[in-house]
Amino acid sequence: MIKSLFGLPTKVQHCKKCLLTNQKPFSINETKNFKGSKKSGLEFKDGLCSACHYSNAKDNSVINWEKREILLRKLLDQHRKTDGNYDCIVSTSGGKDSSTIAHILKYKYQMNPLTVTYSPILYTDIGFKNLRAMINIGGFDNLLFTPNGKLTSILAREAFVNLLHPMQPFKFGIKSIAAKTALRYGIKLVMFGEPYYEYGSAKLSLDIENSKPSYDIDWYVNDSDDIYFGGTHYKDILKKYQWIKSNDLYPFMPLTSKDIENSRSQSLQVEYLGWYLKWDPQEIYYYASKNNGYFPDTQRTDGTYGRYAAIDDKMEWLHYYTHYIKFGIGRTRFDASQEIRSGHITRDEGIALCKKFEGEYPKRYMKDCFSFMNLSETEAHKIIDKFRSPHLWKKVGKRWERLQELKEIIE
Numbered sequence: 001m002i003k004s005l006f007g008l009p010t011k012v013q014h015c016k017k018c019l020l021t022n023q024k025p026f027s028i029n030e031t032k033n034f035k036g037s038k039k040s041g042l043e044f045k046d047g048l049c050s051a052c053h054y055s056n057a058k059d060n061s062v063i064n065w066e067k068r069e070i071l072l073r074k075l076l077d078q079h080r081k082t083d084g085n086y087d088c089i090v091s092t093s094g095g096k097d098s099s100t101i102a103h104i105l106k107y108k109y110q111m112n113p114l115t116v117t118y119s120p121i122l123y124t125d126i127g128f129k130n131l132r133a134m135i136n137i138g139g140f141d142n143l144l145f146t147p148n149g150k151l152t153s154i155l156a157r158e159a160f161v162n163l164l165h166p167m168q169p170f171k172f173g174i175k176s177i178a179a180k181t182a183l184r185y186g187i188k189l190v191m192f193g194e195p196y197y198e199y200g201s202a203k204l205s206l207d208i209e210n211s212k213p214s215y216d217i218d219w220y221v222n223d224s225d226d227i228y229f230g231g232t233h234y235k236d237i238l239k240k241y242q243w244i245k246s247n248d249l250y251p252f253m254p255l256t257s258k259d260i261e262n263s264r265s266q267s268l269q270v271e272y273l274g275w276y277l278k279w280d281p282q283e284i285y286y287y288a289s290k291n292n293g294y295f296p297d298t299q300r301t302d303g304t305y306g307r308y309a310a311i312d313d314k315m316e317w318l319h320y321y322t323h324y325i326k327f328g329i330g331r332t333r334f335d336a337s338q339e340i341r342s343g344h345i346t347r348d349e350g351i352a353l354c355k356k357f358e359g360e361y362p363k364r365y366m367k368d369c370f371s372f373m374n375l376s377e378t379e380a381h382k383i384i385d386k387f388r389s390p391h392l393w394k395k396v397g398k399r400w401e402r403l404q405e406l407k408e409i410i411e
């Protein structure tokens, strides 16, 4: 019987509507310690994945968007400040989604948001230009926090070598910075964008009309000592790298209950604007370019057909590529699936795009990423190849061949 790595299902199931498969990991498991087996993040019912079920519910008016907007106005009325203090935090790299959230809150609902940026690991020129555009054209106050680069390099390397997930420590940091900054400034509202079930990280049993997304508790508050960076327990990191002190790790750590008790903002609320307002990624792009001066990249993103999503960190190019190696789901497939769900392209067009671009080697920034982690290209590729699951890849001569061909989707 064919075996799989990381407990992935050995039989690949494709969604009938979009192009995602049951190999997509549950995002929380993907990004925290996953020494144990991993569950698929996508559940299927009637051949459709949970992201498509959610998308259908949005379009078929299961959700009363007018009622949701009234709830949003109520929530914002409770928090709005006009005395010069900030009333909410929006965590943003200057990307299209987060800059749009900040703009809507400030200019449509007259809030006074503080935008907070947890610096990408390796800012691209276009990414930094978009951050400046958000500040200068959109018009926002912004705090740019850049964690210790020497430490980030080590954590990224650990996560790459052990999990083939170099962005894992960054994901820890970015998830918690909004709440940490809110506590520090006595701000009681944090606003994120799209609910995570937009991308399928939800249970099919979810009562879409009535349930609300909750901020992932493991990121937000974690009182246990069970915290791993790149598959290595943080205490082992401290032992392995003597110069690193536990204080250094704080920007990557989740909050503890004590942090919250000690703060003035015990009633901190973490909300998702995409729960209150209908979220269309394409419209958000148009909104961001019109209002925040958001620029698409000057060239097509390696591994996909677009040039305007997740372009602020060079590591994103490597991150999506590792996703393709580990789970057989490349950057094209994520982009195309989202556009199929929102009705901008057909499934056949999505398949054609996958055939053309999926799995393309992201040569533009690979060397920068490897050298940041102190790895030679040869070393890095040896590591990458260790994560090719035998149910997805076969070595033919010197080449790796993908076993799950696209023709299986078409049938």
Ligand SMILES: [Zn+2]
Residues within 6 Å of the ligand: 015, 016, 017, 018, 019, 020, 048, 049, 050, 051, 052, 053
């Ligand atoms: Zn689907």
